[in-house]
Amino acid sequence: MRKSHWTPSIVPSDDQTVYLDFGKLGCAWREAAYEATDLETVIQDLLSGQYNNPIRIVAFNTVERLSEDVSEDVAHKLRKRCDQQMRDIPPSL
Numbered sequence: 001m002r003k004s005h006w007t008p009s010i011v012p013s014d015d016q017t018v019y020l021d022f023g024k025l026g027c028a029w030r031e032a033a034y035e036a037t038d039l040e041t042v043i044q045d046l047l048s049g050q051y052n053n054p055i056r057i058v059a060f061n062t063v064e065r066l067s068e069d070v071s072e073d074v075a076h077k078l079r080k081r082c083d084q085q086m087r088d089i090p091p092s093l
Contacts, residue, residue: 043077049092 039059045051057074060067082089 039074039077043074043081046074046078046093047081047090049090052092054093 042057046054055071056069057071058067059070078089078093
């Protein structure tokens with residue numbers, strides 16, 4: 001059997017900003033296709049309980065060489081969304 005020494009890159013090749021969740025036990029995020037790590041999807045995932053007790057949300061874009069803690073912005077968006085839907089913030093958050 002022929003062995004391949006090629007390894008796929010973990011760096012997104014498109015000019016897209018990716019959002020990750022950092023939990024209490026250190027850097028942790030669930031595996032996701034980078035197409036599913038846009039801000040709206042992350043907000044929906046947070047509201048549906050797919051993350052538990054996140055402490056930080058970081059956005060990064062490798063093409064623009066950008067990384068930024070967007071936790072406060074995301075928290076405001078979550079509060080606004082819950083207010084609009086007249087619901088409480090999920091206990092997982």
